[in-house]
Amino acid sequence: MEIGAVAAMRYVKDGIRAARLVMQYTEHTLLVGEKASLFAISMGLPGPMNLSSEESLHKWNKWKENDCQPNFRKNVSPSNSCGPYHPNINSDFSDTSCSSLNHMGTTIRKILPVNIFNHDTISMAVVDKVGHVAVGTSTNGATSKIPGRVGDGPIPGSSAYADDEVGACGATGDGDIMMRFLPCYQVIESMRRGMQPKIAAEDAISRIAIKFPNFIGAVFAVSKNGLHAGACHGWTFQYSVRVPSMEDVEVFTVTPQTASPHVP
Template sequence: MDRRKFIRNSSLGSAGLLSGSSLLSCEGETTKAAVAAESGGPIAVCTWDFANATARAWEVLNQNGSVLDAVEQGVMVEEADPENQTVGYGGRPDRDGVVSLDACIMDSEGRCGSVMALEGIVHPVSVARKVMEDTPHVILAGAGAQQFALESGFKLKDLLTEKSKNQWLEWQKTSRYNPIINIENHDTIGMLARDKNGNLAGACTTSGMAYKMRGRVGDSPVIGAGLYIDNEVGGATATGVGEEVVRTVGSFLIVELMRQGMSPQKACEEGVARIIAKNNGKLDFQIGFLALNKKGETGAFCIHPGFSYRKYDTQGHRNIPSESYLKS
């Protein structure tokens, strides 16, 4: 996975499948978030360079499948890929060598489901959907989530691959039991989609921060933080250090900003600005948002350590730095 590319966008218009294109780089090379479906056409977007995931989601939509099926099956591609060490099977473990997974899903009717700290199940997003559809609850966690998954027909699997195990053993040699939070150890996949009828859905799934404390949960399974859908307005999802997203209820914030008239791009920029402002302009973590509105317009913004950030411009207005400033 090329982590320089934050967004991979696939969309369907009357001419058929359009090739994916990078909307935003987390290295300061911003591009226009202009790739969107033609009027009324389906669209699927996701964080990072997961072209196979968006391709699968688009395939479901193209076959007149539901938008909920599209986002679920799209992110399942990455959950099952042992080479993706930030999601599902093959994910990097916690400090104790245990792989635990977080995921959530939300549909156009406002229904949602979530699992937190789930162990031994390859597809937490599917368990989250079961929570949404088959229980009176929104969230199941830990041993209870695993019990529910097994009772629902999911099978146990050892999620720790040799590659991730060996990296964990190597980390133990030099760690102070305090893993460095950087752009290499947490790349959530969040997916947003719209069907031909204009209905929206989203899913978010991750193995969380590498070498986290046992039981740590980030933003990914938290409705309103890692993911939020409002079928009247649009949807948003987040990636990066989950603690920072939770503190601002980031995805809900972005959807509300779009409700107030902001474009998806401006809303994502403002969401990042709020987080940086709460940290007094300090940036020692990565954070990014992806948004899709009802019209099919997309937006994304991502920053990480190494970026300079000027909180306000000379007139005292909140300022999102330009590309040239980010590179300075």
């Protein structure tokens, strides 16, 4: 139950090491923004440094030339430019009722494509020789995100969760949706109740897909004994595994599943 996380951290390259410093040297769980950067540098990480590359600047300039499209704005005007943005004139913020919300049905959400060209999440779980389990997730976040956005990467139970008594889980995909369901916490608790990793992973993904049938995401699950599996929705997902007896990693491919929940 030890944990550390950083979010919206700039000017420091090694986010996962910064998160570990939070875990090792503070009583906090999550540090964010400029102060997270200052903390990481004060604890010995290199910085401040410019993290932009020629490739990232080229992508940003192309996005600006395309009127900042696509982006993650909704219910704003203008909808097809770089702003400044204002709430739509038709938005009625005085209406506090929930009558317009579809609580029981599915939600069709406009999402940006998630693929190898704009996706960089790395999640890794380790079981050591005495049985301790650890997991960490690191990401640059969603391409074209609104400044200040925090995704599921640093959210406990969403992109990663581990328990020595059970195992570990890592996740990737549409973090703004996935964090609403804490899929990795769900996986670990399902495994705690006796589900095998494959069924636990599929169940967690199905819970999301039922509400958001067009979401894109995946999880992997590994038990404390090394049994592992993955599940995904909206794309084909790959994860790799290595044990001491192997000379190299083995890559496993997981195909998308339908949104049918498993009942324990």
